[in-house]
Amino acid sequence: MTGWLLLLSLLVLGGVLSTLGDRLGSKVGKARLSLFGLRPRQTAVVITVLTGSLISVLSLGLMLLVSRQLRVGLFELNDLQARLRSSRADLKSSRSAQRQSRRQLETARKDEIEVRRRLEEARKQATELRDTLKPLQEQTRRLEAERQRLSQDVRQRDDEIRRTDRELAAVRDRIRSGEAELKQLEDNLLALRRGNVAISSGQPLATVTLRLERPDQARQVIDQVLREANLQAYQQVLPGQTPDKQILLVPRQDIKRLEDAIRKPGTWVVLLRSAANVLQGETVVYAFPEVRPNLTITRDGEVLAATALASTETSAEEVRNRLNLLLASTLAEIQRRGSISKGLQFDSQALNALGQTLIERSTGRVELEAVALGDTETADPVAIELRVQRSFQSAPAGDSL
Template identity: 25%
Template sequence: MLGIIIVLVLMVMGGLIAFLGDKIGSKVGKKRLTLFGLRPKYTSIIVTIISGTLISFFTVAVMAVVNENIRVALFGLNKLKGEMNELNREIADKNKQLDEGKMLLARRTDEYNKMNERAIGMSKELDQVESQRASMENRLSSVQKAYDKAQTDVNASAAEIDKLEKTRNELNGNIKKLDHERASLMNNIASIREGTVVYRTGQVVGTGIIGAGLSRTQASAALDALLNHVNTDLRTRMNVKDKNATVMRVSQNTFEEAASELVNSKSDKVVRIVSAGNIMVGEPVVVDFAIYDNRKIFNSGAVILSAPLSSYDKGANNQGRILMFLHDVNRLARDKGVLFDPLTGNIGQLNAQELTDVIRQVNEYGGNCILTAVAKRDIYTEGPLVIDVHVEKVEE
């Protein structure tokens, strides 16, 4: 609508300019005025051009003063273009975050589906327990009737009565046991529905270093000591008051296989105790072993990675490019053999203060710098990756 109004105004002003220019030129021509010593004919033409130019100028000026959109169209296009480019970059960043959120949602949905399947399985077990309980109650009712009949029958033998009493007590005990199992299953189903997971599959529960060249007896004793230590830590984490409680389980076959791998090993071993499945609140932690050679990966002071900040995504800000550099350091250390967290994939990272100092230095240099990651101490297979990041300004 605004564009149509502007076109109509320009058409009207064009006609008015032509009319006024002609009138002014005609009057100047009739009066035979001269300008700069020119003939009246040329003076008339010049006055007509100048008057038309001035009227056009004032028309546009008045429209610019009256309407903000015209001012923007005349003088603010470059600024608008810059703002549009910035908005497009922000949209691209938000789309990237949206994609990451969708991936995380897919993983959470998959975990929920698995838990739901487990809950369905337990519901089926609960139905079976209920069926068995009902069957035993029917049997108990029959026994009770037989018992009552036996009590009233003076010819019934005492032995038969004793036998029936034992059967009744047995059935009562079974019913109580089934009631306990039913309550336990109901609690487990409620935990699964609520998603109260203490440890996830593959999560590291504890870690230890076991020396090389052990006999079978020594290897078994070392694993026992590590399991006892981790069990003590778990009791504290899970707030278990009983100091003698065993909150962790490992199968005998798993234990024997791990001990065999440690016997007469040529190097020290990193032994990780990991969760064998998703562990709910109230369940014992069923674990497995993951065993690795404990090698020195980086010497103290060794340069792990050095790269100019400008080699990373130009569209990202300085903080984003620093995080890309740290991601590359993490990946390189992982490729070299430093163990990572199975859930997050991380090996190590700068603390908040160190990261803030690096960002501040990079900003002071305007991003024209080289980042160098250096090992703070000797780094072994077990990790973690403890580093310093040096920031070196690049002279332009």
């Protein structure tokens, strides 16, 4: 609507100005006016041209005043065209980018579909792995239980090996003791070639357990022990003779050391041992004292040693060896604790009966223990009893000990 009004205004304005210019030209022509030295006719033409020019200027000015689009198109057309070209280029780039984005989106969608497919495959594989893993886990639990059982068996074997090593050490101690006894027997044999040995080297002549009420009683107690040892020496070296003199000789420094030891608080065990082999008829017996604290060696019912018979050990020799090993281990244990006993007290008939029962058993591993029968101290004999710790089944009668 604005364009039509502008066009109508231009037509009206052009008509009015044309009419005015024509009239002004006619008046100038009739008046014979002259401008700038021109002829009247030429002046009229100039006036007419100026009027036409004024019409154009006013028309253009009115259009520019009224129409912003005309102003923009007239003065900013090149910029607009440049912007248009730039916008078209940007649009082309945007469309290219859009197409690229669409291709990327399509690729992303394809990738998403592929990822979903792979995820579904991974889920299926995870399910299959779980199904496969279940029996493996169950097998692992069984193997772990088996490993624990085997570990327990290994620990039991290690314990048995350690017990066997202790028993072997005790046997070796007995062997060394036997070698020492053999050496002593050899010495005795040499002495026997010269005469009858009445007292062996190291043989106890007197053993007494004492506790002094007062330290000044030490000398009196030692004299009593020496008299008892002298009487024992007389009876063995000079049998039948009256013990009317001192044939037992003990170094003074040994007596002094013994006196200093028993003055100390506590209960003591004093032994007088022969220093060498003594033949019958000799008149001098050299001895040396030995003192040690009186200790509690065993308690009633205490297990002193233990061993085990394997299920395959059923012969008489194997059972006999195992019982002898148990006795040797028990003797070594009480001597380690400080006992001066040279042997053990036990019921031989009960031992033989136990050996026969062990031989006649059918199957099973048997554990044996040596148990103390009563409380004993350093100088006391040690009585024991062999007991079966684990039960077993019997078989028909076979070998015996």
